[in-house]
Amino acid sequence: MRVIVAEARVPFARDGAELHAQSLVTQLRLRGHDAESVALPFHGRKHELLEEACAWRMLNLSSSNARPIDLLIATRFPTWFARHPRKVVWLIHQHRPAYDLYGTPYSDFTGSDEDRRLREQIAAMDSTMFAECGTIVTNAKNTADRLQRFNGIAARPLYHPPPIADRLHAGAYGDYILLVSRLEPLKRVDLAIAAMTHVTAPIRLVIVGDGSRRAALEREAAQRGAANRITFAGALWGDAVADLYAGARAVLYAPFDEDYGYVTLEAFLAARPVITATDSGGTLEFVRDGVNGLVCAPDASALAAAIDRLAGDRALAERLGRAGHSAARTITWDGVIEQLLG
């Protein structure tokens, strides 16, 4: 089949959603399909959202150079505004500041009448577009719940392996906790730094990733006197990250209401237990407290207690990590593509 995977991205930025779309293109090609990505610039500032949606609506992707395109796979706002007779949505997310993030510090929408109307308009337009689509699945259960709550559409989650799945492997349960994340407010890395000030065991925190909050987070680590126990490794890719997973005692990942997050699955595929929070969203679809990780209240002392527990009990870390591995390995691209192509 000739398939287009539609994505939207900020120029010069890299994030999980982009990797998701690129992986899908790669995996479709591996299975003999002619797949190509279409990616328009997207910024997500509220006063530009309608124009960005409108730009996608201008695209008629039903054919290219006089040959039909069989299927369009939309992934995130506003890719489902494109015109195509056979659209499938594999939902990564709607425009979250207009949806679930509204009313939190992570949204630029205020309580003004104007902003309320804009939010309602976006949700209504999304619903109209979703009605044009055949199959709608989501990347995670959290995403499906949100789709049900805001747009009244029932959809199943369709899980996929993380991009570095093939590189991940298990090593020794070492003397550091690993955190892999873009350094953005929603990822709540400050909480992990605060937790380290409560940790009593002789264990370090290694933070992989970069983002707009990096300088502030490094300052915070220094101010709290934890700089010698926290390493900012910067953005790393591929084997460099896989090797860090392999040698970690555990992985700490406690963002606010994450949708899916490759980190949980990456940790499990490296047989590492995951420490997460009760409000972290997508991580909870996989992490079971005391089975393959530890689920804590989203506060520094609770996270610190979990870190101390795994730092003091290597056998526990290994047992939980192995259980995680069994859960994650059943998620395959074959299953994903079969569902999407129907």
Next chain:
Amino acid sequence: MTPLRILILEAQVPFVHGGAEILVRELAAALTARGHRAQIVSVPFTDSPREELLAGVEAWRLLDVTKAAGGDVDLVIPTKFPTYFASHPRKVLWLVHQHRAAYELAGTRFSDFAHTPRDVALRRRLIDIDTRALRECVGHFTIARTVSDRMLKYNGIASAALYNPPKLAGRLHAGPYGDYVLTVTRLEHVKRVDLTIDTFEKTTASVRLLIAGDGSIRHELSEYIERRGLRDRVTLLGRVDDERLIELYAGCRAVLFAPYEEDYGYVTLEAFLSRKPVITARDSGGTLEFVADGVNGYVCEPTPDALAAAVNRLAADPALAASLGERGHGVAAPITWDHVVDRLVAPQAVPA
């Protein structure tokens, strides 16, 4: 030099991979090699049905290319219709082409625009809005003189041609002047491959034609060769990889490339970098910016007889082919990416 954050604007035709796509990627690599941060913004383009042309214009007008992760975009470089409809205070055009079916191709067999009031009105409108968007650019460059001439004629805008080396530059090399003539082309009507094939009905020499490339009319051409009884003389190789192509260039007697009004065409420069003469037609457009008749190749009437005469002359005289090819090399060798980058990022980019 301050490193710039640059977006190159591309019209994407999904599942079609041609010269312009390579050009844009090479430009991004050349900008990056010079210390800039460059990324490509691709928006799908379709001209079918034709009303979608205006939707494509609108899409580019709606998108914001002034901002990126971590700050402002310093410079955008539009390339084809309709990418120059993007808005940015520093828009430096490197024009590959406008929508040619509405320009010089209109009225030819290569265009779907006819002489009906509706079509004429749409053409006028496209040219008119093109002119306005092109005027917004602070620098005007094109990939070839043919393209500059066209922009001057239809849009009244002066520009400088800024040539780039072909992708295989640096890897192409000369070999023996063998017993075949090479054509490298996409198999589309506008490339006029049928004329090239007909030529070999008229050649007397024992020289063969090899055609590298694929396209929508491959099957049609294959039947055409069969019908003309030219199967022993003309071979469609289909798409070949870079290694094979380099060897095909290295071993040929000459390159024949006679499309209709080609804008630029890497084939001429690739042939010259392989020290091979180029046989072309006087209405082939961009090839004529480099091919000088009797100096580094032959410029013929676009007829099988005229092209065949040129083929025969080179078939009979390998030393002549070698000396013409050598002079072609002298034309192609000075064309570099550094020069292209210098002009496009110059602070006050203005045509020379």
